[in-house]
Amino acid sequence: MRTRDTGPITPYGANEKQEALVSLAIELLKLDDYDLMLDAVVRYSLSILRGERGFLVMKRGEGLDFKVIRNWSRDELEGKGDAVSRSIVGNVLRQGVPVLVEDALSDESLGKTESILRKGIRSVLAAPLEVEGQLVGALYLESRSIDRLFGNEQLGLFNRILELSSRALESCMRRILLEQRNSLLERDLLDRYNFPGILTRDPGFLKVLETAAQIAPSDLPVLVQGPTGTGKELIVRAIHLNSTRASRPYVTVNCGAVSPSLLESELFGHLRGAFTGASRDKTGLIPAAHTGTVFLDEVGELPKELQVKLLRTLQFGEIQPVGASRPKTVDVRFIAATNRDLEAEVEAGDFREDLYYRLNAITLELPPLRDRPGDILLLFHHFVRSASEKSGRSIPTVSPHLEQVLQDYYWPGNIRDLENEAKRLVAITPDGIPLSVENLSKRITANSEGQPEALASLDEMERRQIEIHLREAGGNRTQAANTLGLSREGLRKKMKRFKIS
Helix, strand or coil: CECCCCCCCCCCCHHHHHHHHHHHHHHHHHCCCHHHHHHHHHHHHHHHHCCCEEEEEEEECCEEEEEEEECCCHHHHHCCCCHHHHHHHHHHHHHCCCEEECCCCCCCCCCCCHHHHHHCCCEEEEEEEEECCEEEEEEEEEECCHHHCCCHHHHHHHHHHHHHHHHHHHHHHHHHHHHHHHHHHHHHHHHHCCCCCCCCCCHHHHHHHHHHHHHCCCCCCEEEECCCCCCHHHHHHHHHHCCCCCCCCEEEEECCCCCHHHHHHHHHEECCCCCCCCCCCEECHHHHCCCCEEEEECHHHCCHHHHHHHHHHHHHCEECCECCCCCEECCCEEEEEECCCHHHHHHCCCCCHHHHHHHCCEEEECCCHHHCHHHHHHHHHHHHHHHHHHCCCCCCCECHHHHHHHHHCCCCCHHHHHHHHHHHHHHHCCCCCCECHHHCCHHHHHHHCCCHHHHCCHHHHHHHHHHHHHHHCCCCHHHHHHHHCCCHHHHHHHHHHCCCC
16 A cells, blocks of 8 residues: 655646646656556546545455555545445446546435545545556545535546556556566576576567577577677577587687688698698588587678588588598588678678578577667676676675766677776776766767767767777777777778778
8 A cells, every 4th residue: 555645736727737637647657666657646636636535446356455545544444434435436346437426415326424424525536447458446536625526527537537547557567567577588598598698688688588598409500690799609609508419519610800711721621731831630610519519600701712611511511621532521500690781791792692591590680788778787787796706896886877877878889898898997996986987988978978979870880989999999909809899800891891090
């Protein structure tokens, strides 16, 4: 039962009632707590209709739960002291129709009973509250003043208030049910499957995890797509760990980090004497993963001449080491990841169409961090705690202002960007001192001060962030690539694309 008072609302005149309804709608939209919504409904109803006291009761099984009370005692409602109000509410809940008593002293259905005289009741409004077509409760208002009698005009306003409230409560209930489902899904996924390093409460990302868990036992190739730093490698590893190949080799191939001239040998291996410097046989990464999983990271960087060879491996399970005269059979599952739009690469002629369709038997799309706003602080506090524990420091508190700035930032580098910023803040903040906005990187505080960063095109945003990270790294490309979540070769290609010297 709620008895908390959030402050009186001045009664509205006739010309202000429409504005009051709008104010109620705005407040309901702002609130995300079910009980606070119910409290607002009663407050505004009493104010707009000039009622003196009221309550909102919700059905609970065969009984009733008084959720909000205004100007009533608990004994009056839960005891037997107010038979009139309980009788009227009971009729409303049974019949599902509103009740208007314009003047209780002259109403033949009530008559001048002892209860009416003792309580001084003059006028009553009561109506059912429905959510998603189900009768869930009733709202009861009462007046004891001759100059505050309810009539048909008040009944019309009352119905509009309840209609507004019903819509807001429906939205809130759907969100609550979704959060409960996500919480159950999160616990179920974490209990049944192995997802090391993955933290999320985001509905979209939980759906990705659910799909990953479902497809893990299959041997079908998987393509994981998403911007840099969104956790593609963690998803790929989770698929392997929950597969039937979990105890077998797991080999990562970074297609953008190895020179094209050496990549074929790295992938497929070579025989002694196959080329200058090949002084001994070498087992390639793919045959080394026999019976296990090969993770092709940044597969969009794979040179076209090697795309043909990889296609043959996917089609026939064969590899041919450099210098070998006949192919070898391998049993591997391929999972590829890229931050590129491979479909667009196919249309541009930069990626083989047949290889694309071989790789994306199942596709997982990872959302950028900006589309997972509920995960920003969850991940940030995790990274802060982890960095503090590793350095033997106490876990610092985080100011509300800092949390707001973090939530408002665009995070072009996604989770890796957020993790690096958390580690940086812990490192430069003295032990025992709260983390604050003053120590944030300038690119983040500049955005919070109104820079038009979020309005820029994605390409312009990416170019600007590369320049900022390079500047902060003092021109050190390896360090800048690390903070951006890129390989050094990947950064070099992006610098070339954006003409950054």
